[in-house]
Every structure is written in C-alpha cells, then in structure tokens.
Amino acid sequence: MAKLYFKFGAMKCGKTRDLIKTWYNYNEKDMTVIIMKPGDDKKAGGNIQSRAHEELKADYVVPKEINIYDLIANHLIDNNLDCILVDEAQFLTSRQVDELSDVVDNFDIPVLCYGLRADAFSNLFPGSKRLFEVADVLEELKAVCKCGAKATFNLRLNRVSDELIPVFSGEQVSIDGIDAEYDSVCRPCYKKLRRKYEKKKEN
Ligand SMILES: [Zn+2]
Numbered sequence: 001m002a003k004l005y006f007k008f009g010a011m012k013c014g015k016t017r018d019l020i021k022t023w024y025n026y027n028e029k030d031m032t033v034i035i036m037k038p039g040d041d042k043k044a045g046g047n048i049q050s051r052a053h054e055e056l057k058a059d060y061v062v063p064k065e066i067n068i069y070d071l072i073a074n075h076l077i078d079n080n081l082d083c084i085l086v087d088e089a090q091f092l093t094s095r096q097v098d099e100l101s102d103v104v105d106n107f108d109i110p111v112l113c114y115g116l117r118a119d120a121f122s123n124l125f126p127g128s129k130r131l132f133e134v135a136d137v138l139e140e141l142k143a144v145c146k147c148g149a150k151a152t153f154n155l156r157l158n159r160v161s162d163e164l165i166p167v168f169s170g171e172q173v174s175i176d177g178i179d180a181e182y183d184s185v186c187r188p189c190y191k192k193l194r195r196k197y198e199k200k201k202e203n
Pocket of ligand 1: 145147149185186188189190
C-alpha cells in the first residue's frame, strides 16, 4: 500500500535537497518519478532549487484551481509512474491535498510532500494543516538556530536599503515588491527578537 508523506520543517532544513536526493534515488533504479510544485506558472517558474544550487525542473506547476487527481489520471494514460514529489507543499490548497491522498489510495502511488510547517508568524499554511490531518507519515526535517537549538520558527526579514528588518506581523505570503529574506530560528530566540524590536519601536 502506497503512503502519503509530509516531510516538514522550517526554512533551510534541507527540504529541497532531500527531494532532489529522492529524485536521484528513484532514477538510479530506473523508476519513474515526477516533481510537482504549487503556484502560478508565470510567477513561480518551473524550477526547484536547493540552497546548494542543485536544480531540477518541475514536471508540473499546479495553480490553485487545478485538480491534481485529474491531472495524474491523465498523466497515467500514457506514462508509468512510481512516485510523486511535491515541493513547497504548504502552498497546496486543502482540496489539492485530498486529491493527492486519492492518488495514493486509488493508484497506489506514493506521494512525498515537502513543505514548511508554519509561516513567519507561526500560523500553519493551509496545505500543511491538511497534510498534518491526513498524511500517513510525518517526518520532521531539522533546521538549526544560531544558538544551536532546533529551529522551528521562520523569521521574515524585510530588506530596507541595506538593512534587514525583522517583521512580526503581515500577510502569510510576502507581497510582491517587498524584498524579503528568511531565517530559521528557535522559538525562544524568535520571542527574544520580537521583544527587542517591540521595545525599539516604543522608544
Ligand atoms: Zn535559538
């Protein structure tokens, strides 16, 4: 019986690297694997890239309105398929996660989803929430905070001229036009930074 996996973690926990490694493992065994990525075709681009600049092309970039079950059913008419890898799975809709679970159950194809647990304000993403609810296997990929503890929080840093300013409220997905970077930190360090910046604002 195939399974639905959710491999989750904070930024920089090596999700994409793990995905690329898995892709190579399947290919070495002459098995057929495809990569899927949520998003808008025009905006997101078709590539996935690890921090070590390893890069693969996504076979499908799936906007929110796409039915993934139908997409895979169609793909299977002309192709074999042994595994599906999903990058940035936090951006899937809840419905698309259910469609992937139908792919697992009806076609007996394993689906490995890689994604963030929560956004920069420690709220679950819709795709991640649904994956926590329905996935067979949950695996945490660990990132490390500067202090050495396990990093579970994502810190958003807005680039304003040459400075990186931590941001503690806002939209889940950073709005276009604002140059944002992310760091992964542990919860105590996140709170410490937030207190520091709130104090700075008051003065
Ligand atoms: Zn820390």
